[in-house]
Amino acid sequence: MHDSPSSSAPARPLKPETLAKAPAIIAQYPQQRSATMPLLHLVQEDRGYITKEDMTWVASLVGVTPMQVLEVVTFYPMYRQSPIGRRHVRVCRTLSCALRGSYALMENLEQSLNCKRGETSPDGDFTLEFVECIADCGCGPVVHVDASMHENVKPEDAGKFAAQLKATLKDPSYGLNPPVPGTPEWNG
Amino acid sequence: MPAVERPLIYANLRKPGYTVDIDCYLRNGGYEALKKAVALKPDEVCKEVEVSGLRGRGGAGFPTGMKWKFLDRKSGKPAYLVVNADESEPGTYKDRQIIYKDPHQMLEGIAITAWAIQAKQAFIYIRGEFIHGAKILERAIAEAKAKGFLGQNILGSGYSCEVVIHRGGGCYVCGEETGLIESLEGKRGYPRIKPPYFPAVLGLYNCPTIVNNAETMAQVKHVLAFGGAEFAKIGIPGDSGTHIWGVSGLVKRPGLYEIEAGKATFGELLYDLCGGPLDGRTIKAIIPGGSSTKILKVGERFKGMLANGTEFDWALEDIPLDSNSIAACGTGLGTGGTIVIDDSVEMIQALSNLNAFYAHETCGQCTPCREGSLWLSRVSKRITTGGGLETDVPLLLDIANQVAGRTICAHGEAVAWPVQSAVPKFKDEYLESIRKRQKGEAVPTLKLI
DSSP states (O other), rough: OOOOOOGOOOOOOHHHHHHHHHHHHTSSSSSSGGGGHHHHHHHHHHHSOOOOOHHHHHHHTTTTHHHHHHHHHHHHHTTOOOOOEEEEEEEEEEEEHHHHTTTHHHHHHHHTTTTTEEEOOOTTTTTEEEEHHHHHHHGGOOOOETEEEEEOOOOOGHHHHHHHHHHHTOOOOTTSOOOOSSSSSTOO | OOOOOSSSSSSSTTTOOSSHHHHHHHHHTTTTTHHHHHHHHHHHHHHHHHHHTTTTTSSSSOOOOOOOOOTTTOOSOOEEEEEEEEOOOTOOOHHHHHHOOOHHHHHHHHHHHHHHHHHSSSEEEEETHHHHHHHHHHHHHHHHHHHTTSSSSSGSOOOBBEEEEOOOOOGGGSHHHEEEEEETSOOOOOOTTTTOOOOOTTTTGGGGGEEEHHHHHHHHHHHHHHHHHHHHHHHETTSSSSEEEEEEESSSSEEEEEETSSSBBBIIIIISSSSSSSOOOOEEEEEEEEETTTOEEEOEEEEOOOOOOOOOEGGGGGOOOHHEEEHHHHHHOOEEEEEEEESSSSSHHHHHHHHHHHHHHHSSSSHHHHHHHHHHHHHHHHHTTOOOOOTHHHHHHHHHHHHTSSSSSSSHHHHHHHHHHHHHHHHHHHHHHHHHHTTTOOOOOOOOO
């Protein structure tokens, strides 16, 4: 099992309400192992990443070995084993968005957010990543930040967009509300 | 006559003020088709769908009614319905609209389908990134259950069906139906080998399973609303209903256009509805139905004979927008996600962009796909960074030829087809790209890799 940065400092325990949600999730499925992925999402939504102890916990709940949960964690790009920045900024890299300038956008965002692609900014505010197609191809380039989709983010607007993202750091409700049609990030 | 849209799936969600709640859906005729369906016997519902000629909207275009017929009803095991809402094919963004703006339309189709195939449990496998989409669907399911359209004793019929939302983890290959089933079982999304793992016989938990695309479910609602025979009159024989064309890339008005099958051409879609190329540019090529479909070049002539015996001789702009015509031109309608490339684009960069996608998304199970996708990505990228050799162009084709047809799932074809179709058509341009870099000459500024 790969060591994560979390191994130096003990991870915060999962919240009691997270633990309490598990039985209902498992009960939705005819076979408990199917609950592996939703339980991992649950853990990650609580703490932001998944530890070895979490995998052992999930394994005990769904009746598999911790290794079988690790296999799942390492297969799916959305699961993380180490903490990320306070905002997770994912720029679509695939062809439709690239044709609309996502590579230039990424270069500009690296400057504006003081953060290289694939890394977290020194102040811990932003993790910046290139991701593959996120199914909003007609509005490219698109940027998926936490749970919110931002459409038509032009490369020349990167500075303005970065400022907007910095402002969201003070908004605890950012990304939590369902998308509102007509707003730039309606598509959630 | 200029091309016109005929919104069927998008009719409601485009109305100003239309919302996702069940009251809004009911005000717009919601769940009437389900009432019609439960008044029929399950076999009669299957018959309506078969008569409608509806083809699946997930990319392969398999007739939905025929797929349902393959369901193993003799095993005595429970049947499952799995809805594929793992929309991940580059260029495709049609299902997102249904999920985010008109979720009940899809749920009504699910309830009808579950009744038809007698599934008491349905799963919606939704992209992990559709975080709010999953919440919208969960709320919609709760509303539908409260009104008796889902859950226990649907519309007093005595029939019950539970629907569970299952979020994926950002993995393209889980859009492949058997990879999706593995993922739904809590494992890595490694596709299964057919035979024996045809989902209709050995699907989820090794039980008979129907896997249908999210939009297909919405189409099923309309099949019941119109009646199969009436629905078959929309579109053309062999391809009924509407297709949602999701145009992206370099046109003036990229967007989603819902058009009756076969009632417009690529020229009308690209130049009338999408407003043509950006100012001062010309369209050079299109990828018609999602990134895995074979590329079409402007200026090519497409000649041959359709299945009904009609001979054709078309320019790209003349190709009718139905699955048979597009297939006859050597590519596929796929998901209708059309990516438009213009003369500002260096084709080797476009190919390299897609090669990088497939290399990232291969599950690694089959050697030809795992190794081939990585080598294609490396070789095409080294051309773009100036390390290319003229022998790299035939090398790309050689690698692709060793992947297609040699893998468990169709990801192998998805890896190979962009290369196999683009290399013969753009070979000279690729060689020019190599030569320009060897001589240190300027190359197009739009960076795609």
